Amino acid sequence: MTANNIHLLHARPSPLAPFLRVGHTGQHRLEAMVAANRMPYQRFVFDAAHIRRQQSLLQALKARGSEIVIDLNFAETAAPGRFATAVAKLPWGNAERPWTPDDFGRERNADFFKQMAEFAVANGGTTVLAPTHLVESDVAPWHTVDLDGCVRLRRELDRAGGKSIAIDYQIITTTAALKDPQLRSVLLDGVADLPFQNLWLRASGFGAKATGAGTRHLLETARHLHAVGRPIVIDMAGGFAGLSTLAFGTAGGICHGIALSESFNAADWRKLPQEGKGGGLGARIYVADLDRHLSEKQAEAFFAVRGTKSRFACNDTSCCPSGLDDMAESPQSHFITQRFRQIAELDRLPEARRAEHFLLRMLDPAVRSARQAAKLKFGDEQVQKLVGESKTRLIRFRDALGGLHEAEAVGTDVSRSRAPAFRGRQEDTCELVSIMGGRR
Incomplete structure (x- = not known):
């Protein structure tokens, strides 16, 4: 064999996984992009609280083989600033007050997980985010409920005909808690043993407007999540801050919305909503x-x-x-x-x-x-x-x-996150760059 016949083969870079949050408005514009073959994303997150009026978009995305992730909005039902919004109308919502850990003993509200499983199957989800909650300085009470909830949901999905529906576990916390070694240890305790595919992180204080120092702290501390042994997806991660989690290998995927859901602020969940506040931001x-x-x-x-x-x-x-x-x-x-x-x-x-x-x-x-x-x-x-x-x-x-x-x-x-596997219809997928008309 001569030098002219030798070809050096390079391994394919680990593919990145971008997820787009549909949000509560704008589905008609997204559907128009799909119809015009201008939608490059193949992974989408739908909020359970709004999915009923977004069925036309959901079905169009399913038809093209996209991955459909359903956020059950369970965390919002326990948040003082969110429980009385659209999530209150979900079967597992409560318009009277936010849920507390005491509401979820072994026998209390056990039907919720059956209802969630049936909801995911009925709406054609390929993935469902585990029913977890915002945990801050006091991790223990909700942590036990959330671990148990993931196991219960897997069992109910299998019973409801949703064995093919994957579960992704989500940690919703603050950057301060994530930086604390003791709190972080509690957050991750027992998670690796759960029946899920990818680990999602939504960290209050991080997102599109994060500072350089704050972003560096997140990149360094979130790497501790690699010990769980699952691909990492950073949720509500917009702007250069979100892109940096992919560039530095902290995450294998990011999820963001369109001008909204590009960051997360737990303070908005703690305070009761004020009358006359809210509404869209406009274009x-x-x-x-x-x-x-x-x-x-x-x-x-x-x-x-x-x-x-x-x-x-x-x-x-x-x-x-x-x-x-x-x-x-x-x-x-x-x-x-x-x-x-x-x-x-x-x-x-x-x-x-x-x-x-x-x-x-x-x-x-x-x-x-x-x-x-x-x-x-x-x-x-x-x-x-x-x-x-x-x-x-x-x-x-x-x-x-x-x-x-x-x-x-x-x-x-430095450890790097593995890439989340695509869970839509494989024959309809293509690489990121080829979708956009580029070449490798």
Whole structure:
């Protein structure tokens, strides 16, 4: 055999798993993207509290072989700020008061798990998130209930004809609890022995607006979850913070919504909702190089300044052929396409190169753009402040993660999460980059 016949084969990089939360509104726009063959995502999370009026979208996604994850919204039924919302109408909800651990003894409310299993089967879920709760400084009371609930749900799924439906266990906590070795140990105690596939983490204090220091802490502390031996999915993880969990190998998948559900704040769950509060945020336009969503009013003031359109408007003709006009008219489609392409850009690289690429090819250009934007005069005090804050955050974000990358480069081997297996219809799947028209 001569040197000319030798071909070096490289292992396929561990594929990344992006999940999209459908949320409680906007399903018609998502359905339109599916119909137009413009929906790149193949994994979707539906809230049980809203799934009944989202059946048309759900069935369209099922028909294309997508993975359907059902969030039972069980955690919300025990939260003072959430129990009386749409979750109260679920069979396992309670409009009178939030549930407490004492409500879930061995014989109390045992039918809930049967109802959850039947709900997942009836709605065609491929996966269901285990019925767990927000746990903070006092982990023990809910932890025992949650471990038992996962076992009960598996048993009831098997009885209800849902043996093929997987369970993913979710830990809902705070970044402070996650950093505490003792609390973290309790959180993970017994979890590895449960009947589930992937481990989801939703951490209050982390998400699209997380600081560089906060993100570094999350990347380091969440790696302790690798000891459970399951692939990790970080939930409600938007922006560069969410992407960093994939780049640094802390997670094999992330889940986010569209402008909403890109972060989690437990404080909103603790306080009773106020009358007259709530409602939608209106259209939010994603500006990748600022790592921010702008309201329509903010975007109007931002892009009115000379030079901003050429630098910050979408120049991806396969996403927004008309640039800023398409960004403004179809902000959901623009965001979904661009976020997916950011993930696909990391996905095509070997695991060991993802962090460096993220720093040099994604964060550094954003820092340069934000610095340029901060020099402009917008004539709008709010927008001027927003741009300045974005610049400062991105610089500090880059510094913190650059420091982490340097520390890991000279340290011991760093563990990386395995990739969650795809649980839709396999023959209808394709790789991240090929979905978006790229090549490996």
